[in-house]
Amino acid sequence: MSEHLLEVNQLKTHFKTETGQVTAVDGISFHIDEGETLGVVGESGCGKSVTSESILRLLNERKGNTTYEGEINYRGKDLLNVSMKEMRKIRGNEISMIFQDAMSSLNPVYTVGNQIMETIILHQNLSKKEAEQKAIDMLALTGIPSPEKRIHEYPHELSGGMKQRVMIAQALSCRPNLLIADEPTTALDVTIQSQILDLMEDLKKEYDMGIMFITHDLGVVAEICTRVIVMYLGQIVEEATVKDLFDQPLHPYTKGLIKSIPQLDGERKKDLFVIKGKVPTLNDVPKGCRFASRCSFSTDKCVEEEPPTFEHTPEHKVKCWHYKEILEKEGADFGKERTTTASH
Amino acid sequence: MIGYITKRILSLVPVMFVVAIVVFFIVHLSPGEPASVILGPNASQSEVEALRAELGHDDPVPVQFFNWLGDAVTGDLGESIYANAPVTEVFGQYFIPTLSLTIFAQILAVVFAIPVGIIAAIRKGTAVDQSLMGFSLLGISIPSFLLGLFLILLFSVNLEWFPVAGFVPLSEGIWPHIRSLILPAIALSLAQAALLVRMTRSSMLDILDNEYIKAARSKGLKERVVIYKHALRNAFVTILEVIGQTFSTLIAGAVVIEFVFNIPGIGQLIVNSVERRDFPVIQGTILLIALLYVFINLAIDLLYGVVDPRVRFGKKGD
Amino acid sequence: MEAAIEKTNKAQLQKEMKKQQRKLMLKRLLRSRMALTGFIILIVATIITFAAPLITSHDPLQVDPVNRLQAPSADHYFGTDDVGRDVFSRVVYGIQESMFVGLAVAFVTAILGIIFGLYSAYYNTLDHIIMRINDGLMAFPSILLAIAIMAALGPKTVNVIIALSVVYTPLIARVVRSSALVIKEQTYIEAMKSMGGSSNRIIWRHIAPNTLSPLLVQATFVFAMAIINEAMLSFLGAGIPAPEPSLGNILYDGKNVITKAWWMTLFPGLAVILITLGLNMFGDGMRDILDPHSNKSN
Numbered sequence: 001m002s003e004h005l006l007e008v009n010q011l012k013t014h015f016k017t018e019t020g021q022v023t024a025v026d027g028i029s030f031h032i033d034e035g036e037t038l039g040v041v042g043e044s045g046c047g048k049s050v051t052s053e054s055i056l057r058l059l060n061e062r063k064g065n066t067t068y069e070g071e072i073n074y075r076g077k078d079l080l081n082v083s084m085k086e087m088r089k090i091r092g093n094e095i096s097m098i099f100q101d102a103m104s105s106l107n108p109v110y111t112v113g114n115q116i117m118e119t120i121i122l123h124q125n126l127s128k129k130e131a132e133q134k135a136i137d138m139l140a141l142t143g144i145p146s147p148e149k150r151i152h153e154y155p156h157e158l159s160g161g162m163k164q165r166v167m168i169a170q171a172l173s174c175r176p177n178l179l180i181a182d183e184p185t186t187a188l189d190v191t192i193q194s195q196i197l198d199l200m201e202d203l204k205k206e207y208d209m210g211i212m213f214i215t216h217d218l219g220v221v222a223e224i225c226t227r228v229i230v231m232y233l234g235q236i237v238e239e240a241t242v243k244d245l246f247d248q249p250l251h252p253y254t255k256g257l258i259k260s261i262p263q264l265d266g267e268r269k270k271d272l273f274v275i276k277g278k279v280p281t282l283n284d285v286p287k288g289c290r291f292a293s294r295c296s297f298s299t300d301k302c303v304e305e306e307p308p309t310f311e312h313t314p315e316h317k318v319k320c321w322h323y324k325e326i327l328e329k330e331g332a333d334f335g336k337e338r339t340t341t342a343s344h
Numbered sequence: 345m346i347g348y349i350t351k352r353i354l355s356l357v358p359v360m361f362v363v364a365i366v367v368f369f370i371v372h373l374s375p376g377e378p379a380s381v382i383l384g385p386n387a388s389q390s391e392v393e394a395l396r397a398e399l400g401h402d403d404p405v406p407v408q409f410f411n412w413l414g415d416a417v418t419g420d421l422g423e424s425i426y427a428n429a430p431v432t433e434v435f436g437q438y439f440i441p442t443l444s445l446t447i448f449a450q451i452l453a454v455v456f457a458i459p460v461g462i463i464a465a466i467r468k469g470t471a472v473d474q475s476l477m478g479f480s481l482l483g484i485s486i487p488s489f490l491l492g493l494f495l496i497l498l499f500s501v502n503l504e505w506f507p508v509a510g511f512v513p514l515s516e517g518i519w520p521h522i523r524s525l526i527l528p529a530i531a532l533s534l535a536q537a538a539l540l541v542r543m544t545r546s547s548m549l550d551i552l553d554n555e556y557i558k559a560a561r562s563k564g565l566k567e568r569v570v571i572y573k574h575a576l577r578n579a580f581v582t583i584l585e586v587i588g589q590t591f592s593t594l595i596a597g598a599v600v601i602e603f604v605f606n607i608p609g610i611g612q613l614i615v616n617s618v619e620r621r622d623f624p625v626i627q628g629t630i631l632l633i634a635l636l637y638v639f640i641n642l643a644i645d646l647l648y649g650v651v652d653p654r655v656r657f658g659k660k661g662d
Numbered sequence: 663m664e665a666a667i668e669k670t671n672k673a674q675l676q677k678e679m680k681k682q683q684r685k686l687m688l689k690r691l692l693r694s695r696m697a698l699t700g701f702i703i704l705i706v707a708t709i710i711t712f713a714a715p716l717i718t719s720h721d722p723l724q725v726d727p728v729n730r731l732q733a734p735s736a737d738h739y740f741g742t743d744d745v746g747r748d749v750f751s752r753v754v755y756g757i758q759e760s761m762f763v764g765l766a767v768a769f770v771t772a773i774l775g776i777i778f779g780l781y782s783a784y785y786n787t788l789d790h791i792i793m794r795i796n797d798g799l800m801a802f803p804s805i806l807l808a809i810a811i812m813a814a815l816g817p818k819t820v821n822v823i824i825a826l827s828v829v830y831t832p833l834i835a836r837v838v839r840s841s842a843l844v845i846k847e848q849t850y851i852e853a854m855k856s857m858g859g860s861s862n863r864i865i866w867r868h869i870a871p872n873t874l875s876p877l878l879v880q881a882t883f884v885f886a887m888a889i890i891n892e893a894m895l896s897f898l899g900a901g902i903p904a905p906e907p908s909l910g911n912i913l914y915d916g917k918n919v920i921t922k923a924w925w926m927t928l929f930p931g932l933a934v935i936l937i938t939l940g941l942n943m944f945g946d947g948m949r950d951i952l953d954p955h956s957n958k959s960n
Contacts, residue, residue, distance in 0.1 A: 092563035104555040109577045119563045154653040362798020370814045485939045487890045490931045497924050596803025618813040618900050630810050634801045
């Protein structure tokens, strides 16, 4: 088996809260290869962001508020065990991150140039002058007009799309091997969103890096990802290639997510599909399948016993007791109905 | 920016006008004829008449007010009855020790409180944090003049580390001067320092929750850089506001502290003038301090622009 | 008919809710250690105030030059001062004086503050004038303004109350005004106005009750500040006139003999600190109870 760029094994992230310990990420495993984009999908609160922040260990470890179990292997090192000093060398240099809200991810009191240069000077042996040139080049690369002027501006002087470009320029300034993008386009309007996605796609090819793309928007996943993991309440419920996921979703939760994408073409359907019920809180996680209470296929077994992860094909895994029966009953139709709309 | 400054200065005009009215009418509040009050019960009728004329009290009150205001605007605050010298001159003589004391106390508070506040914020919830917060609560609750008296009891009377009332003027050397101001400055600054510790802590905690702090960490920056470069600069906006508001409190506190430590500053001047019923001095001094108070706040307001670029462009906050 | 029944039901429900709320507040007060400590200190201070003649065995004004500057003993718990007066009695009567002045100032400022605050929130033109005056008064350091007024009025207890009331009324007016402004914007006030409700009725029946809890909290703080400032004024010789026992006067006398009689500084000083600490703790606690959303850190 070839070495993966990043391989996460049975990762568990626990938080200590006032009401006791909570496990926000509960035994997830996945990998990312160079040059591929892995989509991580799920509703808010499902543990997507915690997963990404666990990789860089950005969660508050002081006072033992956050504890990890499992392994995060990156180039032969377990990131959960390296020293903070080593971790800092990796952060922003080999693995960098783009956050959801560019508005609040840039420090309001420093110019954008200052913030990009800070990363460059930190990880590369460049003088201030060279770093400034590099920052200008990076901004130009992300398509910001007159970057030599922009670097002297403060974040509040830039539009939302511009700020996200600045974030991308900053994240890529040290040619990372892995880019973690946590809902990078959620706060942007649709036109800007597609511009940013195109930009990321171009830069991925140019830099040959792996991208972990976190989103709750399946439309975006269809557009740029190669593989997808679907998370629900701290666990991975399905893992597949993008094509498989849209053609033949196995988990009832994934089906629900796909069905709830608004349709623009064809005749107007009745109402937008909504998955019934609410995500249970992390404080009382159901003992069986975590989706059982919201699932129309659930049985006593689902409520009583947690399903293991089944391998439908080596590349398509699902955490559901009844995926086979469901597939036989309706799955075939489901795929056909959707192919025309979702995966183009 | 210039427009902003002009606007802020113009907004002070009505405030200063009210200040002037209040200061002017302080004399007219006093029961009985100001001239005879000033001269005391033993003055003869002709003496009172003479002083009346000299003070211009024969004119109607509004005329008196505008005469006084006109003089005040041109820098003439009248003559001290006791010292036979212009009020501005008397004020100048007494102002230096007050200024030394206030600035010393301010430096002490800032140098001590900001690091402590940061430590408390970083160690939030630990025993260190809790004991620092406990001390600061105590610090806020002790009035400065009482703290001054207690410090004298402990360090001057009991331990004999400092003379009981040994003010040394600046002219006799800078080090002896500063040494003589150590206890007064501690007494004066403690409450402000305690408040600053709390404000620094709470604004640091607010700032540390921000996304850009996480983003800064994700770049691989050292925790020290994250805190001192990225968080503190932002927290400074709040900290500066507190410093601005409390610097004026320090000046007022200095008045009482000077009396405690026998420092010949504005405080002594005011207390003595009250005893001597030297109204022009009382009026002038209070007017000048109120002016100072207002302009310090203005200066602090303008300083925001330096610390927070958002203010510079006239759209503070989000 | 039905509407009327509904109305009474509603009123009853509201009454019940208020009762529950009050119960909850009492519970919170008891649970908040800080507020409770403050409350106990206040009770003790109040008892001292009323029982002053019973707990003291010496006349606070009785001069006894033979026994001057005596250290604390069984006869003179807090020692004697530079003219032989019993410091314990003077402190007890000083507390009485402080409580009286503090309460009087809190009361006067509360009344003036609510009047100015409400009317200035309600009438825009008046607001401009009152707020400018407020700004002007607040431009003075409070102790200096108090000294100036005392200089003009002369040293007398009632003048201390007047001076401190002038100093602190703007503070209360501001608090009342800002909470009144919020209420004023609410639809039901607008509705009442449009139906021709009398302004005074709207102000006093509907807006005023909603400003009471911040007013109460602020008045507690004014109480504390007045006690400190009275002590400060008297200490500077511009407050309560000399032989009268007030905490500031004892401190003033004590300052001259500070090398010989620590007790003259320590005991009245501690009394001032404890009472104001109690008031502030109580005020803080009350603020948490009455308005749980307010920012604690300030």
